[in-house]
Amino acid sequence: MSQVMQSNASINLELTPCSLTDEQRTAIITAAQCIPTGDNAQPFRFKWIENVLEVYHLDALGRHALNYNNQGSFFSLGCLIEALNIETSKMNMSPIRQLSKDYSNEALPWLTVKFFSKKRTLSPLVRALHDRFTDRRSFKSPSQELSKKLLSLTSHPKISNGEFYFANPSAKINRIIATSEDYLFKTPQVFKDIVETFKLTKKEIITATQGLTAPNLNLSFSENMQLRLLRRFPWLVNIIWPLYLKTMSRLKTRFILKNTGQLVFFTQKDLSTEAFINTGHRCFYFWLNLTKEGISAQPMTITPFGVTATASKAPPKIMSSKFINLFKKNHRGLKKYFNWDDNETPTWMFRVGLPSTDKVLLRAPKKQISEVTLDISNSQKRP
Numbered sequence: 001m002s003q004v005m006q007s008n009a010s011i012n013l014e015l016t017p018c019s020l021t022d023e024q025r026t027a028i029i030t031a032a033q034c035i036p037t038g039d040n041a042q043p044f045r046f047k048w049i050e051n052v053l054e055v056y057h058l059d060a061l062g063r064h065a066l067n068y069n070n071q072g073s074f075f076s077l078g079c080l081i082e083a084l085n086i087e088t089s090k091m092n093m094s095p096i097r098q099l100s101k102d103y104s105n106e107a108l109p110w111l112t113v114k115f116f117s118k119k120r121t122l123s124p125l126v127r128a129l130h131d132r133f134t135d136r137r138s139f140k141s142p143s144q145e146l147s148k149k150l151l152s153l154t155s156h157p158k159i160s161n162g163e164f165y166f167a168n169p170s171a172k173i174n175r176i177i178a179t180s181e182d183y184l185f186k187t188p189q190v191f192k193d194i195v196e197t198f199k200l201t202k203k204e205i206i207t208a209t210q211g212l213t214a215p216n217l218n219l220s221f222s223e224n225m226q227l228r229l230l231r232r233f234p235w236l237v238n239i240i241w242p243l244y245l246k247t248m249s250r251l252k253t254r255f256i257l258k259n260t261g262q263l264v265f266f267t268q269k270d271l272s273t274e275a276f277i278n279t280g281h282r283c284f285y286f287w288l289n290l291t292k293e294g295i296s297a298q299p300m301t302i303t304p305f306g307v308t309a310t311a312s313k314a315p316p317k318i319m320s321s322k323f324i325n326l327f328k329k330n331h332r333g334l335k336k337y338f339n340w341d342d343n344e345t346p347t348w349m350f351r352v353g354l355p356s357t358d359k360v361l362l363r364a365p366k367k368q369i370s371e372v373t374l375d376i377s378n379s380q381k382r383p
């Protein structure tokens with residue numbers, strides 16, 4: 001059974017339920033919003049029923065080509081569980097969570113959390129929880145400084161138990177990742193979905209509370225212009241894409257992989273929903289520790305997406321059988337490289353490192369608390 005479920009199962013009977021103040025509720029929702037979400041979709045909504053927190057997933061917001069079977073949303077749910085755990089350490093509370101029995105029914109909460117009084121030591125990750133961000137800039141090449149920091153992290157039992165694999169970005173591994181990215185971006189639906197989520201004009205950037213913003217994405221001026229053009233004239237994709245953008249995206253991926261300290265793969269043997277939530281939980285914990293050590297990270301969904309999707313019984317409809325076979329070939333390459341077991345599948349991957357530039361990235365703003373909190377008086381309504 002996954003770690004998330006295990007820790008949930010052992011409810012301490014000596015705990016007393018908490019009565020939360022308004023400030024505590026606000027702090028809890030603010031912390032819950034610090035999590036990464038695929039394409040910054042921010043699909044979760046929160047509802048307080050007295051002192052119990054319900055977390056809903058809005059399928060319409062989470063519906064995206066790369067959020068295959070809600071896999072990305074489950075990673076985020078795992079991150080959210082860790083965020084609540086960290087934030088409540090400030091309040092001497094212990095959150096006891098119950099996961100949904102039917103994630104396909106969006107009228108049911110994906111997660112229900114009860115809060116109990118418990119003496120806690122302040123989590124050393126509180127600051128990192130609020131400081132963490134996705135860093136898409138160039139990183140310095142592998143260095144002793146980085147290796148030393150990563151080595152000190154891997155002595156932690158939650159990080160070192162054989163599911164995190166570290167690799168220097170070699171030509172071979174970069175090729176595997178960059179070609180996987182290519183295969184996916186050759187799928188027009190994926191590209192169109194991604195263009196939709198970009199917020200490109202100044203006004204959009206200021207008001208955007210969801211989706212990806214140009215400064216946050218570290219886009220060049222010409223990339224920004226092309227995407228703006230495509231947003232205005234979507235049909236242009238059929239002309240520009242085959243001629244130019246595919247090559248650009250390939251070059252960009254290769255560039256960003258080259259300018260990377262280390263690559264980190266997280267693998268799963270079990271592809272159940274609980275295992276994906278657990279991956280989110282563990283990877284987020286890892287990411288926050290990186291932040292605490294001053295190391296930047298960027299999740300890169302592309303390779304794991306293809307590999308996981310093709311490992312599953314029902315590959316996504318957007319993928320042709322040709323690409324499924326190509327992803328499988330890439331999986332064999334990764335497996336050989338890392339010496340993975342037959343049933344070991346990479347599900348999430350990060351590039352990590354120390355930024356090689358001081359250029360500041362603007363953060364995509366979070367939503368207002370009132371926007372993400374569902375009204376208690378509407379409790380009968382669907383979220």
Ligand SMILES: Cc1cc2nc3c(=O)[nH]c(=O)nc-3n(C[C@H](O)[C@H](O)[C@H](O)COP(=O)(O)O)c2cc1C
Binds near residue numbers: 035072073132211301
């Ligand atoms: C499942 C998942 C997959 C992600 N994949 C990517 C990715 O492939 N490339 C990327 O640059 N960011 C990726 N992200 C990061 C999100 O875009 C980012 O979390 C979001 O824009 C919010 O920004 P923040 O992390 O700085 O708070 C991913 C996040 C999640 C949860």
